[in-house]
Amino acid sequence: xxxLVLRNVHRHGRLVDVQVSGGVVTAFAEPGTPAGEExxxxxxxxxPGLVDAHVHxxxxxxxxxxxxxxxxxxxxxxxxxxxxxxxxxxxxxNFVDGLWPDAxxxxxxxxxxxxxxxxxxxxxxHTLWLSPxxxxxxxxxxxxxxxxxxxxxxVTARLPAGDTDAWVLEAADAAAARGVTKIVDYExxxxxxxxxxxxxxxxxxxxxxxVIAKHLxxxxxxxxxxxxxxxxxxxxxxxxxxxxxxxDGSLNxxxxxxxxxxxxxxxxxxxxxxxxxVPLMRRAWENGIVxxxxxxxxxxxxxxLDAFEEVGCLGRIEHAQLVSERDLSRFAxxxxxxxxxxxxxxxxxxxxDRHWAGxxxxxxxxxxxxxxxxxxxxxxDAPVAPLDPWDGIASAVTRTDDSRPAxxxxxxxxxxxxxxxxxxGRRSVEVGDEADLLVAERDPAAGELRDMxxxxxxxxxxxxxG
Numbered sequence: 213x214x215x216l217v218l219r220n221v222h223r224h225g226r227l228v229d230v231q232v233s234g235g236v237v238t239a240f241a242e243p244g245t246p247a248g249e250e251x252x253x254x255x256x257x258x259x260p261g262l263v264d265a266h267v268h269x270x271x272x273x274x275x276x277x278x279x280x281x282x283x284x285x286x287x288x289x290x291x292x293x294x295x296x297x298x299x300x301x302x303x304x305x306n307f308v309d310g311l312w313p314d315a316x317x318x319x320x321x322x323x324x325x326x327x328x329x330x331x332x333x334x335x336x337x338h339t340l341w342l343s344p345x346x347x348x349x350x351x352x353x354x355x356x357x358x359x360x361x362x363x364x365x366x367v368t369a370r371l372p373a374g375d376t377d378a379w380v381l382e383a384a385d386a387a388a389a390r391g392v393t394k395i396v397d398y399e400x401x402x403x404x405x406x407x408x409x410x411x412x413x414x415x416x417x418x419x420x421x422x423v424i425a426k427h428l429x430x431x432x433x434x435x436x437x438x439x440x441x442x443x444x445x446x447x448x449x450x451x452x453x454x455x456x457x458x459x460d461g462s463l464n465x466x467x468x469x470x471x472x473x474x475x476x477x478x479x480x481x482x483x484x485x486x487x488x489x490v491p492l493m494r495r496a497w498e499n500g501i502v503x504x505x506x507x508x509x510x511x512x513x514x515x516x517l518d519a520f521e522e523v524g525c526l527g528r529i530e531h532a533q534l535v536s537e538r539d540l541s542r543f544a545x546x547x548x549x550x551x552x553x554x555x556x557x558x559x560x561x562x563x564x565d566r567h568w569a570g571x572x573x574x575x576x577x578x579x580x581x582x583x584x585x586x587x588x589x590x591x592x593d594a595p596v597a598p599l600d601p602w603d604g605i606a607s608a609v610t611r612t613d614d615s616r617p618a619x620x621x622x623x624x625x626x627x628x629x630x631x632x633x634x635x636x637g638r639r640s641v642e643v644g645d646e647a648d649l650l651v652a653e654r655d656p657a658a659g660e661l662r663d664m665x666x667x668x669x670x671x672x673x674x675x676x677x678g
Contacts, residue, residue, distance in 0.1 A: 460506070
């Protein structure tokens with residue numbers, strides 16, 4: 213790769229030029245030092261490239277083209293919003309029914325849009341609301357048209373899709389425009405095969421770690437893949453991610469598994485019980501594949517931590533939204549990363565206040581986890597939240613995203629910790645680093661994080677934005 217110099221950027225409060233060779237940072241020099249190809253950093257602030265540690269990339273790419281339903285305050289309002297759709301299939305996204313006064317039902321869609329095929333996704337992706345015509349097209353007989361958890365996910369995979377590869381590559385470009393240089397793709401498809409196909413179209417603007425779905429464990433072992441290994445022929449852009457397993461559901465669907473019951477919804481749902489979870493985790497670990505376990509409720513987090521302890525393996529818990537006091541220290545003791553999505557805290561505060569009343573002091577407990585020695589990694593869970601790490605960083609630091617005061621401000625974390633958690637653990641750009649970096653127009657310490665302008669993004673010495 214041609215040597216280049218990124219001129220005129222701030223690093224640790226000092227204006228420098230950054231020299232890059234072979235996709236690696238080789239030196240920091242005084243401004244104006246002769247070098248190869250020049251790129252103007254415009255006096256911006258040099259940071260490591262951002263890493264979104266939890267994305268559903270195909271669903272995020274599709275959601276960018278769906279009718280947004282996040283502002284609907286009732287099932288009736290959501291129906292009115294999707295009535296604007298004119299395509300053969302009408303898709304809506306991001307409804308939050310945990311606070312609605314009425315319940316979603318297929319009959320509401322039929323009354324408003326008779327004979328139309330409509331599919332509407334909840335914000336947490338754990339609920340799918342279908343019209344009678346959509347159910348008929350999918351050869352489904354369902355009393356309400358509201359599918360949750362495993363049934364929702366199975367049917368989601370059967371829905372018609374557009375040019376998803378092109379949409380995903382465009383979404384990756386948009387992520388690069390926000391300073392992202394890597395994503396971890398948690399789709400429940402064969403992510404490695406999907407991204408190999410996309411790589412044949414063109415190099416993506418981000419590196420990708422493809423997560424292994426539960427049903428693909430044996431195929432992954434047969435292929436010889438190991439977590440962290442580079443997929444041959446990908447030029448380092450595609451690696452094998454962790455192995456995804458679900459213990460429970462979600463807060464909005466009231467299927468997150470908790471010690472204390474919901475009002476009228478029991479304790480939530482166990483998706484993969486311990487007697488199945490432990491053998492699957494052990495099988496993966498014995499073959500070099502790191503488990504990533506979805507756990508949202510406090511009882512689900514306890515089950516996941518118990519499983520890590522029994523297997524004796526490292527790994528990750530995805531979400532960790534409600535954690536018992538006695539379990540906080542176990543993350544560090546067991547070497548389990550807390551993979552969290554701070555944008556969910558302000559998004560879900562009202563739902564949590566209703567359905568986790570009396571427990572919210574330990575909901576989204578980022579400072580408590582940090583104080584207990586846990587390692588935090590930040591993701592978006594897009595499309596649950598936008599694929600924009602600045603949104604997550606801002607929420608982690610402020611615990612609010614509107615004019616209301618911070619929600620449980622005691623769980624805020626320092627900016628330097630949030631930035632490192634959103635940069636794959638990197639705290640600064642150093643000589644010898646891969647040239648995966650960004651230049652922000654403003655110093656993050658100056659505030660105004662959520663709308664941070666990005667001057668440029670670089671991936672292995674290749675400009676992907678700016």
